[in-house]
């Protein structure tokens with residue numbers, strides 16, 4: 001088939017989709033339209049922390065056809081890191097000595113030759129505001145609570161809007177946090193076009209909403225994740241560095257937090273905390289679910305099509321529910 | 331070390347069958363491999379196409395044309411080299427995949443794109459007593475269901491939405507939507523001009539008294555020897571868009587309450603410039619590859635998302651017709667519409683648009699017309715990934731025999747009760763399901779006029795989805811498909827041509843027929859009821875099959891207004907992720923299964939009338955479940 005340049009229609013700056021893009025993206029253009037596809041192809045995405053869930057996410061947006069994807073994770077590949085990551089061949093001669101970001105980059109490049117995939121080195125907390133200005137979307141994972149908050153604040157300092165996402169999976173549970181700052185979009189309802197305006201709190205502000213003010217049926221996973229996050233922070237550990245040996249300390253912390261927040265302890269079941277500390281490794285089906293939802297949300301934010309979720313998403317394979325919670329100060 | 335409910339021990343010994351290596355299949359194979367499944371068999375008859383690559387991530391440009399099952403296997407072995415993956419580049423309906431084949435698996439996982447294959451796999455799973463996890467996606471919507479014989483409903487317990495069909499007269503005489511014009515252009519005009527001449531075709535307008543247009547009309551479509559192609563094109567144009575509309579207009583009765591169409595003649599929309607222009611086009615068509623012949627290219631039109639003017643449509647129409655007769659003459663007489671055939675899509679788009687203009691219906695772009703004509707199902711990678719994750723979660727529960735926690739899960743575009751992923755309890759088997767219970771069906775048919783052949787095609791194959799049927803009346807064999815002894819072939823052939831009442835063992839009102847598919851190990855009985863007349867428009871088969879007794883419904887809920895959230899776009903569809911699906915279109919049937927607490931979810935795997943209480947797993951149960959007291963998980967009992 002010859003790839004003569006067929007235009008799919010032009011927008012203001014004369015960018016156009018090629019016939020190759022039209023053919024490749026045919027099925028998804030039928031879902032979100034040529035305009036959205038063009039916006040996707042101009043978006044730059046930064047990802048920090050290459051575990052299974054993030055690998056799933058990267059696959060999804062590379063397939064969708066973003067402009068570029070930049071990976072950061074200086075950790076050297078270990079067998080454990082590979083357990084739920086399909087981007088890395090589990091052969092020592094291949095992964096030995098290379099960083100996770102480098103290995104994932106090599107695989108992702110193959111998925112879609114039209115997307116530029118590259119690696120940056122460094123620690124999340126050391127990147128300056130200037131660095132974040134190069135991106136439209138920032139996704140962080142596998143790092144401390146303070147590093148997440150700091151990165152979120154740097155994104156917020158920029159004059160342009162950088163969409164920020166924090167994602168974490170433990171055992172058969174997953175959590176996504178979304179900050180689109182002040183997000184305006186329009187949607188069609190029957191014949192009318194309605195303007196929508198969503199105001200997102202920062203990660204820091206969302207987490208400081210007092211627990212007792214949250215609605216009664218708030219996802220228990222929200223509280224459980226905060227307890228473990230707090231524990232890891234107090235111990236100076238990175239996300240996921242917990243084990244069954246920490247259980248009694250985690251349960252003690254939960255008790256203290258519940259008292260401090262005037263929340264009944266029944267909202268943070270011990271059994272749930274036990275699951276989360278016992279098995280910090282990701283459960284591949286949950287990586288697929290969370291990586292899929294995150295991919296969908298990022299595509300929505302870039303394309304301006306569809307209602308983005310505000311501002312937390314939780315999934316627990318035990319009950320199978322995928323729940324959206326809005327946690328922002330009243 | 332995983333926690334008990336998802337312990338890996340059940341996975342470690344599992345042998346699973348995946349049917350379909352497409353959009354869901356690629357994601358599923360990856361997630362199964364990562365989750366530690368050691369032995370995976372995968373069947374897919376398809377080869378890889380360019381439009382797969384945006385979501386079927388195991389495939390690359392260089393794989394186009396190769397077997398999906400085989401390439402998927404190789405790709406997954408790169409990151410999980412030590413597991414067994416057995417690919418079959420074959421149709422799941424092939425006889426080698428019989429009940430014994432299915433019996434070797436602990437669970438079957440479907441990532442299919444058509445109703446026919448889904449029904450076939452459902453029956454084999456029932457016969458082999460192997461649990462089935464079924465799935466489907468379209469756009470941002472998706473669903474996963476679990477089917478365990480005797481425990482939950484089977485895939486066919488609820489009648490599936492029938493493929494969308496339109497009354498013949500809407501297509502031939504009174505179109506009101508663009509899709510009617512597309513069907514007319516594709517199934518009537520395209521078929522008439524380029525398809526099999528012996529096929530019946532309703533192209534010519536029927537007047538209300540049922541009389542067809544005069545005999546000599548046939549000659550219009552036949553190109554005379556040495557007839558100039560441009561003249562021929564204009565003759566066709568004037569006949570179908572001009573003369574036929576005039577003819578229809580002459581029937582005043584039809585237009586009493588309708589917008590009157592306006593005839594369009596080529597001279598009105600095109601000046602004489604055209605003849606000259608076409609003469610200069612030859613040099614643009616240097617490529618001999620038939621699928622790259624394009625009227626758009628030769629007219630210098632580039633954007634498939636543009637909506638062409640009536641004049642542009644007319645030029646495309648004539649140019650496409652000319653190209654078929656000059657560049658692809660050999661195929662004329664055997665062409666079927668194919669969405670990947672650029673010239674065919676151009677022809678159908680322009681013809682549909684000109685007809686739409688006649689009837690005051692808004693025109694559409696080629697991109698849109700192609701989607702409608704080709705029944706192209708919208709598909710994105712993210713939904714497939716989510717659905718594949720959910721399939722694996724259900725598969726693990728099935729392996730652990732964790733019946734209480736089986737769920738069907740809907741992936742929604744707009745949250746309902748704050749949920750994007752909504753699990754609900756599976757339904758009990760439908761006691762009057764003709765597939766998983768032994769309830770007989772009944773068939774109204776004119777036993778003096780319908781032949782056995784009609785019964786086999788229209789009922790046994792089309793409605794019952796049988797692949798290799800065998801038909802018995804009492805203990806007499808009337809027909810058998812497949813490997814049959816030579817001396818029987820002639821007898822069966824003769825039987826096929828006989829009307830039911832004149833078969834060696836006559837089939838009349840009150841007769842019970844037994845129809846069996848040996849491969850599916852599926853038998854059903856059909857009570858025959860003789861009926862003299864059928865309504866040609868409403869009952870085009872000339873026979874009516876019934877027997878799905880509607881389940882007792884919570885009908886009181888039916889008329890309540892929708893409480894919250896659920897919008898039409900939440901309608902889920904059964905069939906899906908489809909490339910080759912020429913049968914089922916996006917069936918966004920809006921039916922509601924009622925949820926407690928004033929929540930509605932629209933879902934499409936059941937008919938509108940089917941209403942049952944769905945139980946959403948309640949938040950308050952979380953604690954109970956996490957404490958391990960699974961029995962107090964108060965739910966409707968599975969039988």
Ligand SMILES: [Zn+2]
Nearest residue numbers: 484487763766
């Ligand atoms: Zn059934």
